[in-house]
Amino acid sequence: MKLKPISGDPLPSQAHPYRRAAVIGAGAWGTALAATLARAGVATRLWGRDHAVIDEINVKRTTERFLPGVTMPEGLHAVHRMQAALEGAEVALIVVPSRSVRSVARQVAEYAAPGMPVAICAKGIEAETGLLMTQVAEEELGRRPVGCVSGPTFARETALGHPTAATVAFPFSYADRLTPSEAPAVRLAVSLSTESFRAYVSDDLVGVEIGGAVKNVIAIACGVMTGAGFAENTRAALITRGLDEMKQLAEALGGRRETVTGLSGIGDLTLTCSSPTSRNMSLGQQLGQGIPRDACFDGRPVVVEGEVNATSVTDLARRLGLRLPICETVRAILHEGAAPGEAFAALWARPIEAEPRAMDLSFAHPATDQAIATLAERIS
Template sequence: MTKDSSRPALRSRPYDTIAVLGAGAWGTALASVARRAGRSVRLWGRDQAVIDDMNRTGHNTRYLGDIDLATGIVATTDLAEALAGAEAVLIVIPSVAIRDMCKQIAPLIGKGVAVAICAKGIEEGTGYLMGHIAADVLGINHPVGVISGPTFADETAMGHFTAATVAFKFSYDDRLSPMNSPAARMAVSMSTPSFRTYISDDLVGVEIGGAVKNVIAIACGMMTGAGFAENTRAALITRGMDEMKRLAEALGGQRETVTGLSGAGDLTLTCSSQSSRNMSLGMQLGAGIPRDQCFDGKPTTVEGEHNAITVTDLARRLGLALPICEAVRRVLHDGADLRDTFAHMWSSPIEAEPRAMGLSFDHPSGRMPTLPIDEVSS
């Protein structure tokens, strides 16, 4: 490709020292990415055995098996040690713990330190997105953003080509000098030959995509586990993206964001592989396995399970209809029958796909008894 000599060379200065909080699979993978990008990296985790294993072997055996991580990551259970001198902080823990973590780090980080949330969800009760929680706790002294996209931790850690979105709000000064913005600096800090970053100023759109896709993935898993095929999954993915757009727009997000990496990209990945815990949970439930017996009975955090409540709570507050998310909530939390719930959704009133047409009328099967799937096919 010919270089455009008329284009001025633009350079952004990375954050040299990064603290990654959360030594699970994704936190460890991001720490490895940052280290490969040339950053000084300290990784914090609660479990002393995991931290000792990493410092001794260079592997996070519990969460990433024998995948070789970048050398030079300093792992610790001491939060103050992890944060000392950090120019940027990545918070990579379950969404329900974000507020408490922000309270813990507030007195330990200096003014101006950038904070990127790498968890996906909506806070129960407040309806806050993860970035809003961090901004609420940390105040105006810290740029707050998010990193999100179609990223399985093991593939990222192994160096497979991966892309993600880095989103921060842009101030007036950031518009005038975008290469000095927190978004640009964080993107440069995390860029390697195999990890490609894109920049956004739409935190709402990026975060809504990350939260809603978890719920849609459970729906896809449920129908796959119940014996339905690719047509069903394609319909759920497409209509699930419409639910993302609806919620994002209502909160000031952009539809274009939802069709990007953090929306369509993440949704497609999560709904297409059993490597996703959300998809896997749905498949087990669809196959008739009771919730307490899923994942061989091992306690397993599945973000979409909690998101099913918080997403629909927020949508109800805004007066929005999200039928797929509501169906997942009814099955997961209200004891509804899976097949009946989705059959009811499929026979809901017929609508126009361009919402601007404003059409809605009764579906004929909504007034007929539900037939077994083999009778419908015959």
């Protein structure tokens, strides 16, 4: 059946997908992105450190550790040598935890072709420098174009072919604007797009990346309150006010509000704050249930990006003179020894403010003592 175009849609231009891609990082999200590229017809090599995972993908066409029950497409080949992954590649995606982006980008720079675009698929802010992940990578990758892929995406759902959308962001040079079909963001978006994966294009790296960093912290806050027994009203309030914190930080760094209200901002925020599939939400739930941090996830050393970002996001905000109360509350709980009940009581009992920041109002909360007593008792 031939689909009819939606009324009013302009005739689309054509862009050529990349023919060969390298995905650096064979965890759940890296493998899901590699599978998406391969299903789109892109010859894809997936690099990972764990030989057992690499062999399982090549021999059994699955990875039970990260994506159990998902069959890998034939166009995907896994390797354990970085050089083998990058040889002949026209584009690379770095999909590792944020704390590893710098060291991995340095390795990629050894073998990637000059001028090859590299997309960062990690979300966060480097603690030592306050740099976004693309800025960290730029320092290591030389003159290669650096962008990012971000959005409301759980790896397993993406790999299973559930309809999914994400944003591909790269800077647009003068030449890119003259011939957008040749721009890295456009070509990678086309390369990732399948019958189920829909990619959008952006030139606002700051807005896209800030959304990815802040949403993880807000998700921990939502998890704490959910774990303590609170429900939809509470989560909706945290998501909405968390979005405001995201907007503040993005705008202060030159990002656009429109980006923050898109897939990589409110889209990713809503997803991450609404499901225990998110490790950030899950960590918060366990803390809200009174489980000590070292006992969460049954004591396993699970990487939770929002735990690291709680410090790096608030450090950056403080440097810029911004107030991010929810992010500060999560930081206090995770890194400053604050009890969850007392921290959230202090958050809820803050002075009454206007929602439009331009009004610049602040009045004492009339029920500060009661709020502190009630919440501190309920979140123990």
